[in-house]
Amino acid sequence: MIKPMVNINLNNVSYTYSGRLEPAVENVTLSLDSGEITAITGLNGSGKSTLARLILGLLKPQEGQVCLDNRPVNSYTLAEVGEKIGYVLQNPNQMLFNTTVYNEVAFGLRWKGMKGEELKARCNQYLELFHLWPLRNKLPFNLSEGQKQMVAISAVLALEPSCLILDEPTKSIDTLRKKILIRVLRDIGCLGTGIIVISHDRSFVDALGGREINMVKGKITAYETRR
Amino acid sequence: MKLDVRTKLVIAAILSTLAIIYQNAVVLGVVLIITIVALALLKVSLQSFFDFRKLIYLYLVLIVIQSLFIRGGEPLITIGELHLLTTESIIYGIAIILRFLILIGSGLILLSCNLSEMLLAMDRMHIPYEIVFMIQIGIRFIPVLINELSNIFDTIQLRGVDLRKVYKRKVIRVYISIFTPLIYSIWQKAEQLSILLELRGFRRYPTRTYYRTISMGVIDYIIIGLSLSLAVIFVVVISML
Numbered sequence: 001m002i003k004p005m006v007n008i009n010l011n012n013v014s015y016t017y018s019g020r021l022e023p024a025v026e027n028v029t030l031s032l033d034s035g036e037i038t039a040i041t042g043l044n045g046s047g048k049s050t051l052a053r054l055i056l057g058l059l060k061p062q063e064g065q066v067c068l069d070n071r072p073v074n075s076y077t078l079a080e081v082g083e084k085i086g087y088v089l090q091n092p093n094q095m096l097f098n099t100t101v102y103n104e105v106a107f108g109l110r111w112k113g114m115k116g117e118e119l120k121a122r123c124n125q126y127l128e129l130f131h132l133w134p135l136r137n138k139l140p141f142n143l144s145e146g147q148k149q150m151v152a153i154s155a156v157l158a159l160e161p162s163c164l165i166l167d168e169p170t171k172s173i174d175t176l177r178k179k180i181l182i183r184v185l186r187d188i189g190c191l192g193t194g195i196i197v198i199s200h201d202r203s204f205v206d207a208l209g210g211r212e213i214n215m216v217k218g219k220i221t222a223y224e225t226r227r
Numbered sequence: 228m229k230l231d232v233r234t235k236l237v238i239a240a241i242l243s244t245l246a247i248i249y250q251n252a253v254v255l256g257v258v259l260i261i262t263i264v265a266l267a268l269l270k271v272s273l274q275s276f277f278d279f280r281k282l283i284y285l286y287l288v289l290i291v292i293q294s295l296f297i298r299g300g301e302p303l304i305t306i307g308e309l310h311l312l313t314t315e316s317i318i319y320g321i322a323i324i325l326r327f328l329i330l331i332g333s334g335l336i337l338l339s340c341n342l343s344e345m346l347l348a349m350d351r352m353h354i355p356y357e358i359v360f361m362i363q364i365g366i367r368f369i370p371v372l373i374n375e376l377s378n379i380f381d382t383i384q385l386r387g388v389d390l391r392k393v394y395k396r397k398v399i400r401v402y403i404s405i406f407t408p409l410i411y412s413i414w415q416k417a418e419q420l421s422i423l424l425e426l427r428g429f430r431r432y433p434t435r436t437y438y439r440t441i442s443m444g445v446i447d448y449i450i451i452g453l454s455l456s457l458a459v460i461f462v463v464v465i466s467m468l
């Protein structure tokens with residue numbers, strides 16, 4: 001399946017949280033195409049999550065502009081942005097709101113109008129992927145942190161967006177699932193999905209390959225391309 | 228000059244009491260002027276006052292609603308038997324707006340206090356620590372919960388729900404989706420917090436100590452005394468007019 005391409009462009013973007021003196025993101029110019037794997041690294045508080053929220057239009061930059069497919073991100077509704085970009089938050093607790101793990105994965109698909117066998121097949125596929133099938137009837141809130149994280153990731157992956165932003169996806173998952181995640185991300189990357197991971201996890205970033213962007217105090221300090 | 232929190236509490240209490248006991252627009256106007264002077268003297272930013280001009284339409288609606296129930300005064304606009312606007316209702320509406328502004332002013336005084344000092348002040352006023360603690364937790368968690376709520380709103384939309392296009396029938400489902408995780412997380416926080424507090428020795432001993440200290444200076448006593456006498460004079464003068 002060939003996915004529609006998404007092109008993300010940031011032009012001189014700066015953002016300061018209200019009540020803060022220093023900008024959380026400062027003069028960032030960046031261009032990301034689907035089909036690329038990009039890792040954003042940096043110390044705690046260097047503005048990585050803020051950058052992700054700016055790309056999604058959840059925050060409006062005081063300076064500069066964020067464009068998706070050459071249109072300002074604010075001219076889209078959030079649901080439209082969600083069609084293009086899948087976003088997994090740093091805290092999975094803020095992403096789970098259904099009564100069962102199965103419904104969690106099916107949520108976005110149902111709203112897209114998918115039903116019957118197709119819906120079932122798609123959900124099963126993504127639940128199997130991370131060994132979540134035995135948990136399908138459990139309440140998402142009562143899972144372990146790592147399991148919650150996997151459910152949140154599966155729920156977003158199942159929507160098969162053209163671009164993915166994962167904020168600290170390996171934070172609490174085990175090595176087995178980390179390996180699976182790396183494989184899955186590389187696979188969908190090859191199929192043309194743009195992938196942006198925010199991570200401190202050296203081994204994970206290295207295993208993914210692709211481009212690495214390092215942030216220090218809200219500024220991009222280094223680009224590196226490795227394969 | 229830095230005033231004690233208790234002085235600010237007294238001033239805010241006096242102003243809001245005056246706002247509630249009077250209904251006359253002129254008197255409330257005077258109280259509002261006093262409030263603004265007090266705010267300026269306490270060096271509270273008046274900026275947030277101006278943010279309330281956005282509510283101007285709400286005030287207008289209030290005045291019209293008042294008119295439907297207040298019979299007195301000259302009718303200005305009528306539809307058949309119904310008086311839409313009367314002189315008296317305008318005055319009454321203005322009084323309500325003034326009262327509202329005074330209460331906001333008192334609120335601003337309270338907001339300008341350091342939270343820990345305010346809690347300490349409550350403790351000194353012999354309010355049981357348990358109650359002070361509950362207030363503290365409440366205030367502390369408001370921004371956290373708002374932040375969480377807005378995150379849930381965002382993720383729900385990002386996962387394909389266009390909130391503006393949702394059908395009536397499904398709106399309830401969306402709201403359930405939004406509030407279930409919030410309530411769950413509040414529940415979880417409460418559970419975790421109570422365990423953590425016990426582990427860290429909460430209420431192990433009957434009294435606790437405070438890092439901060441507050442003390443009433445001479446100036447505080449003078450200002451409280453003057454404010455109270457001013458309030459009494461104000462009440463007496465108004466009742467004689």
Ligand SMILES: Nc1ncnc2c1ncn2[C@@H]1O[C@H](COP(=O)(O)OP(=O)(O)OP(=O)(O)O)[C@@H](O)[C@H]1O
Pocket residue numbers: 017018020024042043044045046047048049050051090
């Ligand atoms: N809601 C907020 N209000 C005010 N300041 C914030 C808020 N969120 C983040 N900040 C500040 O913005 C800066 C960047 O935060 P951000 O969350 O983007 O960092 P990060 O790189 O994702 O860090 P981490 O690796 O810990 O996730 C920090 O200095 C932080 O204190």
Ligand SMILES: [Mg+2]
Pocket residue numbers: 048049050090167
């Ligand atoms: Mg972060």
